[in-house]
Amino acid sequence: MGPKLAGNMHIRPQWKNISNRERIFPPTKPNILLSLSDKNQNFPPLFFKLTKSTRPVLPPQKHQLNSCSVIVNFFSSPGSRRHVxxxxxxxxxxxxxxxxxxxxxxxxxxxxxxxxxxxxxxxxKWLLQLASENGVKWGVSSLRKYFEEKPEIIFLREDISSSTSFSFLELPPENLEEIIGSIHIPPAPRSETSYSWTTLLAPSHLESFFTTGTYWLANYGLKIRGLGKSSFSSGVSLSELTLGLKVGAGHLPLAWFPFLLEGSPSPEKKQLIDQKIHITSGETTLLSPRKVILESPSFISPEPKNWLAQNLKVSSLEPQDLTHHRFREILGLNPSNEPIPEGVYLLRDDLGLGGLFIQGNADEILLGINESYQIIQIKKNQDIWILRFSPLEQKTEFQSPLQVEKFNLIPRGMIIINGEVKSLSAALTNPEGELFSTTEKIPCLLPGINLTFLCSQEITITSHLFQQGLQFEEEIPYLKGQEAQLIIWSSGKDILTGQEQGGEIKIQVPSQEEVVIQAHLTSSSFANPNQSPGAKKLRLLGSLQTKEIELPNSTLTINHRPPLIEKNDLFQPFPTTEQPILAIIRITPQNWSENGHN
Incomplete structure (x- = not known):
C-alpha cells in the first residue's frame, strides 16, 4: 500500500513511460501532483504540490482507490521532459x-x-566542328594535288604569250587567278554519317609584292572555308584556313629551287638521283620540296656580265661595256685594251666598296673569323692578300703585298675570280693575324653577311663551310642569330670575254665522314669524287643547280634555305634564271579560325 493521507486518500504513482531506473531512483526533488476527486460528489478537483527532499522508493505495482485517485508525475529537468x-x-x-x-x-x-x-x-557542336575541319582538310589536300599536277616552272616570253597563255607581267595582278586561271576543288565525298561538310575557296588577293628590274615576288592570300552541317538540326559550323602563296615571275633567283638539274638524264641517272638525293625544308609549307629536272637548255647559265653590270654601281655601265679597257678603268689601272695583269684588286664603285676581283688562278682562298671581323685571305703563287671587314664596327682593311688600306665602310660581298680556285677552305687565325687552313669542323662565316664567289672556271671546296651559331639537334639544323648567305657560282665563262670554260664545283674533304656546307651552289657540273675513305655523306644547307651531277660513293641531303632578298636593290647576290619564268614558290599556312575566332 502507498502512503496514506487524510480523508481516506492514497497516493497512486504513475509509472507509465518511466524506466526501471527512474522507478527505483526518482529525481532528487520530485514534484508530486495530487489530484483529489470523489466519484460520488461533484466538486472540482483539487490540485496541490508536495515537495520531498528525499528519494522515496516506491513500489512498482499499480494502486487504485474507488473514491479518489492521485496521479503523480515527475517533472524534474529538461532531460526528463524529452522523454515525454x-x-x-x-x-x-x-x-x-x-x-x-x-x-x-x-x-x-x-x-x-x-x-x-x-x-x-x-x-x-564538337561534331559540327569536326565536320567543318574535314571540309578544310579536303580543301588543303585538293589544293596540294592541284598544284603538284601543275608544272614546277612555266616559261614566259617577254614579248608574246606562251602556249600556256601566261605572259610576263611587269607588276603582279590583284588576283592570282588572272595569271594561273581559276582554281577548282572537287566536291567533297558524301559522308556516311549524319554530319556533312562543304568546301569553299575564296578568291585570292594580293597582300604585298617586291620588284626589281628583272623579276617580282608577290604574296597572295587564299582562304579555304569548311562548312559543317547536321541532319538533326539547323546548326552550322565554319572553319577557315588562310594560306600564303609566294609567286615569282621574271628572271628569278636560282636559289628558290632546292635542286634543279638542267638536261635529259638517263633512266639510270634519274634512279640514282631519287636514291641518293634527299631534300628537306626549313619552313612549314604545303608543297614539299621537289627535285626539278628541266630539259630546256640555257636555263641556269646566265651571263656573268649581266650580273656583274647589275651589281657594280658604276654610272652608265651596261653588260656590253665590260671590256678590258672599261674594266681597267674600274680597277684603277691605265686604260688600254691589254689584258688585266694577274693579281687581286679591290673593287671600287660609286657607292663605295664592291668587293674583290682576282685575275688568274687562285691557289687558295681561306675564310675565317676573328672576333667581329670576317677575314678573306687569297694566296696566289707566293703572294698573300687579306681582306678584313667588320659589319659591327663598319670598318674594312685591305692588305696587299705592297700596302695596307683602311676604310670606314664595308664591302658588299662580291668576290670575282676570273680563273680557277684550287682550294676554298675554312681557316683558323694565327697570332700574326693570318689564316691557315684546317679540316676541323669550325665556323668560318659571320652571321648575317652575304658573300658571292663568282668563278669563271673550276672551284674546289676542301673543308666544312658554315656560319657561326649553326647547331644540329637530331639531324635538324638550327641557326642562332641572323642567317649568313654564301653563294658559290661557277659560271664556266670568262668574266670579260664570255669565252666558254669548264665550270665545275668539286667537294674534296679528306678524312671526314660527313661534310657540312652552308651555301647556294650553281655550276655547270657538281661532283663529290670521294677520293678519300671518308666524306660519304654531304649535307648542304642551301640549294643546288647544275647540269651534271656525280655522287659515286656518297649521298646528298639538301636542307633548303630560301634566299634572303635585299629590298634596297644595292646588291643582288644570287644568279638568276636565263629565261623569264613563272613559278609558285611556296604555299604556307598563316591563320586558322573557327566561327570567326582565331
Missing part, C-alpha cells in the same frame, strides 16, 4: 529528412536533365 515529447520530435525529424531528400532528388533530376542537354549540345 520524444515521439513527436522523431516524427518532425522524419518529415524534415523526407523533405530534404525530396528536394535533393528533385534537384538531382533537374541537374541531370540540364547536364544531358548541355552534353548533347556540346557533342553536336
Amino acid at each position: 515529447f520524444s515521439s513527436g520530435s522523431a516524427t518532425l525529424l522524419c518529415v524534415f529528412i523526407i523533405f530534404l531528400f525530396t528536394i535533393f532528388s528533385l534537384g538531382a533530376l533537374v541537374n541531370t536533365e540540364i547536364f544531358l542537354h548541355a552534353n548533347r549540345y556540346r557533342r553536336e
Whole structure:
C-alpha cells in the first residue's frame, strides 16, 4: 500500500513511460501532483504540490482507490521532459529528412536533365566542328594535288604569250587567278554519317609584292572555308584556313629551287638521283620540296656580265661595256685594251666598296673569323692578300703585298675570280693575324653577311663551310642569330670575254665522314669524287643547280634555305634564271579560325 493521507486518500504513482531506473531512483526533488476527486460528489478537483527532499522508493505495482485517485508525475529537468515529447520530435525529424531528400532528388533530376542537354549540345557542336575541319582538310589536300599536277616552272616570253597563255607581267595582278586561271576543288565525298561538310575557296588577293628590274615576288592570300552541317538540326559550323602563296615571275633567283638539274638524264641517272638525293625544308609549307629536272637548255647559265653590270654601281655601265679597257678603268689601272695583269684588286664603285676581283688562278682562298671581323685571305703563287671587314664596327682593311688600306665602310660581298680556285677552305687565325687552313669542323662565316664567289672556271671546296651559331639537334639544323648567305657560282665563262670554260664545283674533304656546307651552289657540273675513305655523306644547307651531277660513293641531303632578298636593290647576290619564268614558290599556312575566332 502507498502512503496514506487524510480523508481516506492514497497516493497512486504513475509509472507509465518511466524506466526501471527512474522507478527505483526518482529525481532528487520530485514534484508530486495530487489530484483529489470523489466519484460520488461533484466538486472540482483539487490540485496541490508536495515537495520531498528525499528519494522515496516506491513500489512498482499499480494502486487504485474507488473514491479518489492521485496521479503523480515527475517533472524534474529538461532531460526528463524529452522523454515525454520524444515521439513527436522523431516524427518532425522524419518529415524534415523526407523533405530534404525530396528536394535533393528533385534537384538531382533537374541537374541531370540540364547536364544531358548541355552534353548533347556540346557533342553536336564538337561534331559540327569536326565536320567543318574535314571540309578544310579536303580543301588543303585538293589544293596540294592541284598544284603538284601543275608544272614546277612555266616559261614566259617577254614579248608574246606562251602556249600556256601566261605572259610576263611587269607588276603582279590583284588576283592570282588572272595569271594561273581559276582554281577548282572537287566536291567533297558524301559522308556516311549524319554530319556533312562543304568546301569553299575564296578568291585570292594580293597582300604585298617586291620588284626589281628583272623579276617580282608577290604574296597572295587564299582562304579555304569548311562548312559543317547536321541532319538533326539547323546548326552550322565554319572553319577557315588562310594560306600564303609566294609567286615569282621574271628572271628569278636560282636559289628558290632546292635542286634543279638542267638536261635529259638517263633512266639510270634519274634512279640514282631519287636514291641518293634527299631534300628537306626549313619552313612549314604545303608543297614539299621537289627535285626539278628541266630539259630546256640555257636555263641556269646566265651571263656573268649581266650580273656583274647589275651589281657594280658604276654610272652608265651596261653588260656590253665590260671590256678590258672599261674594266681597267674600274680597277684603277691605265686604260688600254691589254689584258688585266694577274693579281687581286679591290673593287671600287660609286657607292663605295664592291668587293674583290682576282685575275688568274687562285691557289687558295681561306675564310675565317676573328672576333667581329670576317677575314678573306687569297694566296696566289707566293703572294698573300687579306681582306678584313667588320659589319659591327663598319670598318674594312685591305692588305696587299705592297700596302695596307683602311676604310670606314664595308664591302658588299662580291668576290670575282676570273680563273680557277684550287682550294676554298675554312681557316683558323694565327697570332700574326693570318689564316691557315684546317679540316676541323669550325665556323668560318659571320652571321648575317652575304658573300658571292663568282668563278669563271673550276672551284674546289676542301673543308666544312658554315656560319657561326649553326647547331644540329637530331639531324635538324638550327641557326642562332641572323642567317649568313654564301653563294658559290661557277659560271664556266670568262668574266670579260664570255669565252666558254669548264665550270665545275668539286667537294674534296679528306678524312671526314660527313661534310657540312652552308651555301647556294650553281655550276655547270657538281661532283663529290670521294677520293678519300671518308666524306660519304654531304649535307648542304642551301640549294643546288647544275647540269651534271656525280655522287659515286656518297649521298646528298639538301636542307633548303630560301634566299634572303635585299629590298634596297644595292646588291643582288644570287644568279638568276636565263629565261623569264613563272613559278609558285611556296604555299604556307598563316591563320586558322573557327566561327570567326582565331
